[in-house]
Amino acid sequence: MSILLSPALLTVVFPVCAHAYIGPGAGFAFLGSFFVFFLAFFFAFLALLSWPVRYVLRLRRTKRGLRKDAWIKKTIVIGFDGMEPLLVERFMEQGHLPHFTRLRVEGTYRRLESTLPPLSPVAWSSFQTGVGPGKHSIFDFLHRNPRNYLGELSSAQIQSSKRALRFGRFQLPLGKPTIRSLRKSKPFWNLLGENGISSMILRVPITFPPEPFNGISLSAMCVPDLRGTQGTFSYYTTSTQTEGRKTGGHVIPLETRNGNIQTWITGPMHPFRNEETPLRVPLRIELSDHSVQLQINGASYGLHPGKYSPWVPVVFRAGPLKIRGIVRFYLRRVTPSMDLYMTPVNIDPANPSLPISHPNTFSVYLAKKFGPYATLGLAEDTWALNEGVLDDQSFLEQCYTIHREREKMFWDAMEHLRKGLMVCVFDITDRTQHMFWRYEDKRHPGYRPDAPKAFKDLFQQVYQRADQFIGQVLERIDSDTLLIVMSDHGFRSFRRCFNVNTWLHQNGYLALQPSAEPGEWFSGVDWSNTKAFSVGLAGIYINQKGREQEGIVTPGEEKERVKGEIIAKLTGLIDPETGDPAILDVIDTGAAYQGPYKDNAQDLIIGYNEGYRTAWESATGRVTSQVFYDNTKRWSGDHCLAPDKVPGVFFSNFMFPSNNPRIVDIAPTILTAFGMEPPAYMDGKALSADGVSQNTRSQRLSMGREYQD
Amino acid sequence: MAKIKIDKELMKKIKRYTKIAGYSSEEEFVIHTLEKQIAQLEETDSEEEVKKKLQGLGYIS
Numbered sequence: 177m178s179i180l181l182s183p184a185l186l187t188v189v190f191p192v193c194a195h196a197y198i199g200p201g202a203g204f205a206f207l208g209s210f211f212v213f214f215l216a217f218f219f220a221f222l223a224l225l226s227w228p229v230r231y232v233l234r235l236r237r238t239k240r241g242l243r244k245d246a247w248i249k250k251t252i253v254i255g256f257d258g259m260e261p262l263l264v265e266r267f268m269e270q271g272h273l274p275h276f277t278r279l280r281v282e283g284t285y286r287r288l289e290s291t292l293p294p295l296s297p298v299a300w301s302s303f304q305t306g307v308g309p310g311k312h313s314i315f316d317f318l319h320r321n322p323r324n325y326l327g328e329l330s331s332a333q334i335q336s337s338k339r340a341l342r343f344g345r346f347q348l349p350l351g352k353p354t355i356r357s358l359r360k361s362k363p364f365w366n367l368l369g370e371n372g373i374s375s376m377i378l379r380v381p382i383t384f385p386p387e388p389f390n391g392i393s394l395s396a397m398c399v400p401d402l403r404g405t406q407g408t409f410s411y412y413t414t415s416t417q418t419e420g421r422k423t424g425g426h427v428i429p430l431e432t433r434n435g436n437i438q439t440w441i442t443g444p445m446h447p448f449r450n451e452e453t454p455l456r457v458p459l460r461i462e463l464s465d466h467s468v469q470l471q472i473n474g475a476s477y478g479l480h481p482g483k484y485s486p487w488v489p490v491v492f493r494a495g496p497l498k499i500r501g502i503v504r505f506y507l508r509r510v511t512p513s514m515d516l517y518m519t520p521v522n523i524d525p526a527n528p529s530l531p532i533s534h535p536n537t538f539s540v541y542l543a544k545k546f547g548p549y550a551t552l553g554l555a556e557d558t559w560a561l562n563e564g565v566l567d568d569q570s571f572l573e574q575c576y577t578i579h580r581e582r583e584k585m586f587w588d589a590m591e592h593l594r595k596g597l598m599v600c601v602f603d604i605t606d607r608t609q610h611m612f613w614r615y616e617d618k619r620h621p622g623y624r625p626d627a628p629k630a631f632k633d634l635f636q637q638v639y640q641r642a643d644q645f646i647g648q649v650l651e652r653i654d655s656d657t658l659l660i661v662m663s664d665h666g667f668r669s670f671r672r673c674f675n676v677n678t679w680l681h682q683n684g685y686l687a688l689q690p691s692a693e694p695g696e697w698f699s700g701v702d703w704s705n706t707k708a709f710s711v712g713l714a715g716i717y718i719n720q721k722g723r724e725q726e727g728i729v730t731p732g733e734e735k736e737r738v739k740g741e742i743i744a745k746l747t748g749l750i751d752p753e754t755g756d757p758a759i760l761d762v763i764d765t766g767a768a769y770q771g772p773y774k775d776n777a778q779d780l781i782i783g784y785n786e787g788y789r790t791a792w793e794s795a796t797g798r799v800t801s802q803v804f805y806d807n808t809k810r811w812s813g814d815h816c817l818a819p820d821k822v823p824g825v826f827f828s829n830f831m832f833p834s835n836n837p838r839i840v841d842i843a844p845t846i847l848t849a850f851g852m853e854p855p856a857y858m859d860g861k862a863l864s865a866d867g868v869s870q871n872t873r874s875q876r877l878s879m880g881r882e883y884q885d
Numbered sequence: 886m887a888k889i890k891i892d893k894e895l896m897k898k899i900k901r902y903t904k905i906a907g908y909s910s911e912e913e914f915v916i917h918t919l920e921k922q923i924a925q926l927e928e929t930d931s932e933e934e935v936k937k938k939l940q941g942l943g944y945i946s
Contacts, residue, residue: 311907317944323925326935334938338928360917362909400938407941424941520941558943610943697932713944772906772917795945811943857907 243371243851247865249656251846252590252649253599255303255380256642257296258606258815259663259825261287267639275647279661279827288826289838290665292768293714293781294819296397296606297331299664299839300381305361306843306858310771313360314382315778316712318795322724325698327711327796329406331358331382332398334530347450355385355530360773361857364843365389365597373850375597376589379582381664384553386534393534394542394585396601399553401520402444402492402501402529403454407552408520409560412439412461415513424559430461430514437461437514441472443492443521444499444529455492455499463514468507479507479516484573487548490521500524502548506570517565519574523551542585549581556607562809568631571611579604583645590652597846608638609667613813617669619787621806650829658849663824664839670807670814672751673791674758676710676782679803683745685738686799694799701799704728707738708779711797713790713816715765715778716742739764739779746782751804758788758804760818770859783818790816831866891915 267273268280279285291298291309293316301314309315318327337351359382365375369390377383381397401407409425414432430437440456460471470477473491485505492499501521508515523530526543532551533539542549555578561571579602586600614622615631630637646661653659677698680686685708692700698709703719703726710716718735721727729735743762751758761783769777782790789807793800815822826837832845841863844854848862891899899911908914930938939945 305909307907307909311909317942318939321929324929326930326932327939328930328935329938329942360909360913362913401941403937405937405940407943409941424943554941554943559941562943697935770907772908772914792945796939814944816944855909856904857909 246849246851248658248849249595250593250653251597251658251660251849252593252653253597253660253662253842253846254586254646254649255300255599255601256605256661256663256825257381257601257603258609258665258667259639259642260605260609260666261823261825262666263635263639264825267636267643272636272640273643275643275650276661276827278650279646279659279829283659283830284826284828284832286826286832286835286837288662288824289836290819290822290824291839292763292765292819294665294815294817294822295713296381296664299824300397300601301331301359302840302860303662303664303842304363304365304380304382305359306364306840306847306854306860307361308769308771308840308859309777310769310774311361311857311859312771313358313773313776315765315776316714318712319776319778320709320711320717324725325701325703325709325711325797327697329358329398330712332356332384333358334400334404342450345450346448349447357382357385357387363387363389364847365391365599367847367852367855368597368850371850371852373596375599376593378585378589378598378600379603380599380601381553385531388534391534391596392538394539395532395553397553399523399532399551400530401552402499402523403442403521404444405520407554407557407559409557409565410441410518411560411565412437412459412516412518413513415515417513422559422563422565424557424563425565432463432514435463437463441490441503441518441521443490443501447494447497455494457490457492461514461516463510466510468510468514468516470505477505479505481507481509482570483507484570484577489524489548498527499529500527502551504574506566506574508570517560517570519557520552522555525549525551542588545588546581546584549585550578556603558607558611558811561611562811568612568810572608572634575604575607579641590649597850602642604638605642605663606667608634609813610811611813613667613669614810616813617671620669620671620812621808622810622812646827653829657829658846659827659829660842660846661825661827662839662842665815665819665824666822667813667815668786668817668822670789670812671787672754672758672789673794673805673807674751674782674784674788675791675794675798675800675803675805676716677794677797677799678791678801679746680708680710680716680742681799682803685742688799696793696796696798698797701797708742709797710778710790710794712778713795715781718779720779735779739766742780751788753804754787756787757785759783760785760821784816784821786817786821788817789814832863833866834863837863889915 268277291302297314297317298309301312305312314330319330321328333356336353337349339350340347366389375391377393379394379396383393384395384399386393386395411427412430414430439459441459443455446453446455462469467480477485479485487502490501502524503521504519506517525539528539556575560566582602589598612634614620615627687702687705688694688700689702694700706719707729708716708718718729719727720729720731729738746759746762748757749759763781765777840860844858844860844862847854903911903914
């Protein structure tokens with residue numbers, strides 16, 4: 177694929193400086209800049225020289241390209257995370273989505289069954305593997321570690337090297353951090369690649385760390401920031417009114433001296449210091465009446481209120497080592513106080529200190545071609561909006577900037593797509609619906625009847641933009657291209673919180689130590705008398721003996737009895753304040769899941785009614801005083817509900833008659849389209865397409881050049 | 886990646902149980918089996934490290 181040559185050449189011309197791996201905590205392996213340049217040049221030359229030999233070897237090793245019973249040459253999958261069927265259907269009805277409508281009329285539109293539970297890490301894992309959670313082992317955003325009950329990211333594990341040579345305050349790490357994907361099974365594009373069909377995989381959730389395969393990929397959800405978190409913003413302010421702690425970020429109180437402020441940008445932990453000392457870069461802020469001038473690493477950036485800076489490079493130094501990040505600033509105001517927001521420090525794609533693409537040079541290629549771009553997994557800073565550090569407009573602007581970056585990547589990949597697979601996921605639908613459902617739902621505690629029309633019509637605008645994009649894609653595809661436009665789940669209003677751990681406590685399943693103040697991560701919990709607890713968004717774990725560190729419930733009869741009791745009590749549970757059923761059903765995963773990893777799952781999954789979700793505090797193991805309470809955060813839409821409440825969407829230019837497509841069916845469908853037999857372990861079944869069979873290519877419906885608006 | 890030798894009889898069993906259990910490959914089966922054992926021995930993150938890694942995840946506070 178020509179796109180693979182470009183990164184190699186660009187690496188030779190623009191060498192990567194000091195490639196280093198980071199993690200939360202110290203741990204580095206590094207090469208000097210000159211050595212990297214030399215190696216890059218040497219290996220590029222070797223690659224060019226040996227290409228004919230490798231080509232022949234590859235031909236012998238892999239089955240070649242498209243099979244004779246393939247009915248397409250190319251497949252393009254466009255994911256709009258969280259695109260909601262009710263909204264799509266409403267907007268199509270109103271005539272706002274002409275291109276989605278044509279797909280529905282001349283191809284396919286169906287609601288797409290999501291996963292249990294319908295969360296992005298779970299659903300996208302099922303999309304890419306064609307298996308259910310019992311076989312890919314992703315059941316939530318978080319899972320609990322049974323040895324200490326603490327939550328962990330379910331999809332990737334980054335561990336710094338514990339081995340180091342230590343002398344006094346300093347250390348020399350031995351070895352580099354390990355980064356492991358926790359998603360099991362195999363993405364279907366790996367299977368395509370084993371058969372000589374290459375793929376381009378752009379920002380599909382749960383592709384971090386990137387895996388080697390026949391193609392290129394850019395990682396997405398759960399790529400950390402340079403500090404090793406899921407996104408820590410900084411808020412620099414001279415206001416004395418702002419409290420010090422913000423969820424998802426840090427407030428840095430500042431003092432002005434002679435119209436200037438001297439402060440710091442905090443980065444990863446110092447790799448060569450024994451104690452936990454972060455690397456810092458000086459940030460100088462020069463104030464004038466209506467603007468500020470930022471000085472970082474010898475460069476100067478002017479900023480006016482209400483404006484974002486472009487991506488600004490930040491270089492952290494630890495001895496000879498340079499660790500590069502990028503940030504954007506948003507100046508809220510200069511007077512009466514200077515309030516300056518800074519995004520989390522994203523990994524610099526032009527000089528990644530963690531692998532975020534396959535090959536490593538692909539992220540560099542994109543950065544050299546289009547400039548810096550967001551690399552953080554959940555790049556849109558929802559906590560900054562939740563905490564009032566950003567306002568609605570500035571958050572929305574951030575979403576659109578990231579969306580435009582993604583569109584450029586998509587069109588670039590499209591230009592290089594001669595045959596094979598391309599998948600690209602756009603997040604704007606998910607992020608805007610999470611944060612702005614309060615403008616859609618009159619019953620939401622955050623609803624404002626006087627909200628600007630731009631926000632009341634926001635979802636229509638976002639969906640219309642998606643529709644225009646699809647129209648442009650349709651103009652460019654040919655009759656040999658299968659187009660699928662899909663979402664992983666839908667959306668509903670999130671009006672009311674349900675604290676699962678509080679309910680468990682009040683119903684005798686979770687015990688607290690006497691006089692203890694319950695805190696985060698089950699602080700104050702008496703495990704010796706606790707039968708059940710909840711971590712994450714979806715469900716409940718039984719405190720099982722022999723499985724959990726301090727488990728007390730015997731597997732077998734006792735466990736089944738406890739599960740049965742909880743199911744009976746929670747199913748149909750009424751919210752006393754609203755009179756609505758909060759919980760429609762509770763699913764026993766022992767029966768629901770199949771596969772070698774099913775024992776990693778929560779024991780019970782809660783099927784919430786629309787309007788409800790696990791409480792913020794409950795997800796991190798805190799017992800509060802109330803079971804039900806209003807969700808007053810700006811994060812006002814969600815999808816952690818009963819799956820049949822939040823199906824996704826499935827559009828295609830081909831006709832698929834199946835009435836009930838599932839997200840798990842897409843992988844085998846695409847394999848079949850390329851003439852391959854889906855493997856027996858896949859839970860999904862290939863959807864049969866109308867008018868498609870061996871030797872009937874001419875009969876295929878096409879939306880390509882025949883399409884007329 | 887390191888290579889490990891496995892005798893033919895054991896490999897036959899691995900192939901059979903890979904299919905039955907629903908793994909995508911024999912490699913995945915072997916890795917999972919080893920991971921289960923190692924998980925009991927590995928050090929766990931401290932609460933501080935856990936909080937840091939999860940900070941900023943939009944779905945939770």
